[in-house]
Amino acid sequence: MDTKQLKLMTLEEAVSRIEDGMVLGIGTGSTIELLVPGIGKLVNDKGYKLTGVCTSKRTESQATALNIPVIHVNDATHIDLAIDGADEIDPQLNLIKGGGAALFREKVIDEMAEQFVVLADETKIVDYLGQTFKLPVEVDCFNWRLVMRHIEGYIKGEVSLRMADEQPLITDNGNYILDVHLTEKVDPYEFHEFLIHLTGVLETGYFLDLATEAIVGTQLGVKILQR
Incomplete structure (x- = not known):
């Protein structure tokens, strides 16, 4: 199937x-x-x-x-x-x-x-979160590059701006999405706390x-x- x-x-x-x-x-x-x-x-x-x-x-x-x-x-x-x-x-x-x-x-x-x-x-x-799927992070359009650099400095992995039709995807809230590709296992509770306290982050995809x-x-x- x-x-x-x-x-x-x-x-x-x-x-x-x-x-x-x-x-x-x-x-x-x-x-x-x-x-x-x-x-x-x-x-x-x-x-x-x-x-x-x-x-x-x-x-x-x-x-x-x-x-x-x-x-x-x-x-x-x-x-x-x-x-x-x-x-x-x-x-x-x-x-x-x-x-x-x-x-x-x-x-x-x-x-x-x-x-x-x-x-x-x-x-x-999956065995652990981030094993196969990128972690979405909803961020304000104003300082998304700053947020991206903070994340890149914290984890081993890649961060990309989600695109749609060759333009940044806009959420229903008028924000951007950063997709975090984790190349090693991280503690989701600790990483969520780091992300949610960054100015410009609205929410993370950790539930x-x-x-x-x-x-x-x-x-x-x-x-x-x-x-």
Whole structure:
């Protein structure tokens, strides 16, 4: 099975976690794009009263088109369940996220959620964070080069500005993304603390101690990981 088929395996399990009346945090990325129609069916076919809080403009547009009620995060007093993808998952269910450039809004919503369920295919399971995927860091456009130099002076690896159509990618928050390619293992807690205290850094792609469950599509079936 290819990665899309593995992702599709996780959707039924994810939808089964959704209960009528929930406020849902709805993530961003290729896996969630496959999930949102399933949420729409709960609303339109089964009459579920659901409210979505979306992590990106792209997800909000998709949800709205499927008649899923959506509110802004500032209007949400709580989130029952957040569902999102991940770029890497370590044995402790710590994550790297941000491949879809929505890491700040994702973290705001995932931190609010009582339960945070991650959907992934088995290629996203790693021994340690940074093993296969670059760490995204959302930074202000004003001093991104200064931030890049600080990071390059701290770690062994390469830092690049994420581009889109030959221009710097702009996040929904109007910022840039720096992608940090780590060439050796680092402590994610220490590296996050270093990064988050740099002036100009909005957020990092480390999602530490947040996920409560991972639903993973494998060649042998769906695997459930819990923290």
